[in-house]
Amino acid sequence: MSGLAEILDENTALRRELTSRDEQLRAQGEQLRAQGEQLRAQGEQLAEKDRIIETMQVKLEALERMVNRLEEALKLIEKKRELARAERFIADSLQPLLFDDKALQLPPRDPELEASQEDQPKDGRRRSRAEGGHPRKGRRKLNAETLGLKKKTIVVPAGDVPGGEVVATGSTVSYRVEYVPGELFIVETIREQKTRADGTTWTAPEPYLLPRAMCGDGLLAHVITEKFQDHIPLNRQAQRLARQGLSFGTNVLAGWTRQGFKQVRPLVKAIALQVVEDQLLLSDDTGHPVQDRGDGKLRTGRLWTFTDQRQAFYAFSEDKKGERPLDILKHLGFEGGTLVVDGGTEYDPAETTLGLTRGGCWAHFRRYFTNAAVLDERAKLVLPTFQDLFLIERELAELTPEERLDVRQKRSAPLVDGVYAFIEELGPQLRPGGLLAKACGYGLSQKSRMHLFLEDGRVPLHNNLSELLLRQAVVGRKNYLFSRSSGGAEAAAGWYTLVQSAKLQGLNPGAYLYDVFKRLPSCPSNRVAELTPLRWRIAVEAGELEPIPWGGFVT
DSSP, X not given: OHHHHXXXXXXXXXXHHHHHHHHHHHHHHHHHHHHHHHHHHHHHHHHHHHXXXXXXXXXXXXXXXXXXXXXXXXXXXXXXXXXXXXXXXXOOTTOOOTTTTSOOOOOOOOHHHHHHHXXXXXXXXXXXXXXXXXXXXXXXXXXXXXXXXXXXXXXXXXXSOSSSOEEEEEEEEEEEEEEETTEEEEEEEEEEEEEETTSOEEEOXXXXXXXXXXXXXHHXXXXXXXXXXXXXXXXXXXXXXXXXXXXXXXXXXXXXXXXXXXXXXXXXXXXXXXXXXXXXXXXXEEEEEEEOSSSOOEEEEEEEEEEOSSOEEEEEESSOOTHHHHHHHXXXXXXXXXXXXXXXXXXXXXXXXXXXXXXXXXXXXXXXXXXXXXXXXGGGGTHHHHHHHXXXXXXXXXXXXXXXHHHIIIIIHHHHHHHHHHHHHHGGGSOTTSHHHHHHHHHXXXXXXXXXXXXOTTSOSOOHHHHHHHHHHHHHHHHHOOBSSHHHHHHHHHHHHHHHHHHHTTOOHHHHHHHHHHHGGGSOGGGGGGGSHHHHHHHHXXXXXXXXXXXXXXX
């Protein structure tokens, strides 16, 4: 019996062990099934990610193609801006063929034209007259009857002949196109000649600003005022003259402009020296494109204006580097004065080197908040205070500097303190880089400069006048687009100096220019400063100078 019991116990133990192993196997099977489910889920996730990657890859390729197209379009736009606007072809002998590994049959050329183009300069420009490019055609004859214009005759006496006895007399005749408001006519100028005993001839000088030109002083003054006051390009002026039978090319009018500037350069310099006399200047600058010779590319020069609020001086420079205003002001002897400008860094070298006191512009300051108010309502909170400052300043226009400073201290100073208290409190609450943050940052960086008008009654609240003076050049630039050379840009700066200074003095620029054109040829160099718009107006109002009417001559 004991042996049977042992067998039953052993059998029971074996059953328990088999049951335990069976449960373990079932548990492992469940684990394997769970792992299989996880693997299947992971496989589905990976497949979904692969599909997403493929979709993104397709989108990326499409974006890359779009970027390439946009880059190509941008390069084309930039290239067109650099190149001349005309579609004239300029051959480039150094340009390789696109498919130089294949023999290409080139299109035929006209033999005569191809031979003539081989003699042209390699930089693409046309040959000058000195290079035999276009021979001088000679001075055209101005026939009043053929042109349908009136003719007037003036006689210029030779006067006393220096250096010898006169043995014979004669005359020389020349013709010019002259203009008085509303009328073109031909002027016949008869200049008396006297011959000395030694055979030399004395001829009366021409009573015109430009020697040997086909324009009278009235037509020259008309061309200058139409371009630099009314912003009419020379090509449009030439077209208008052509409709009246006068076929002057644009190059002829441009030549009058450049030659005229050479004659009035001493007067322009005299204006510049008078502008800096009071040691208080307002200044600003703007771009002025200039076309280089050859490929027609444009480079952006700069046009600067400096004004004492009575007259204005313009200057041209090749770029906007800080040494440009420094050189201009140093050349004029402007040291230790006061300069009212915006916050641009281009004036920093002049400020430090010349020891200038620099004032800020509240109009620029306000503009920052005006722009920020488009996106942030908080910027509008300070704009009424800006308005009050400008309205107060308008009331003080006729006061003396001392009286103006006293009112500013009483009425404007609290407003300025309130503006800065507001932006100092608001600044830390703003997102860096936002428009309102930039507005506050600009004001804080210019704080001492913005307070200068509260310390000096001569200093204006803003430099809007210099911006207004530059706006004239900007409007003109939109019409005539660019200057053909640096010399042309310098001439433009000189003519803007004369025209805008005359306007600041309340003068008719055309009538003023005609008057000084008549006086300059016989004016001593030490008296040129008497002909600046400021001195000219004062002399006329004092009865010391009788203006020459348009169409008249010096008596």
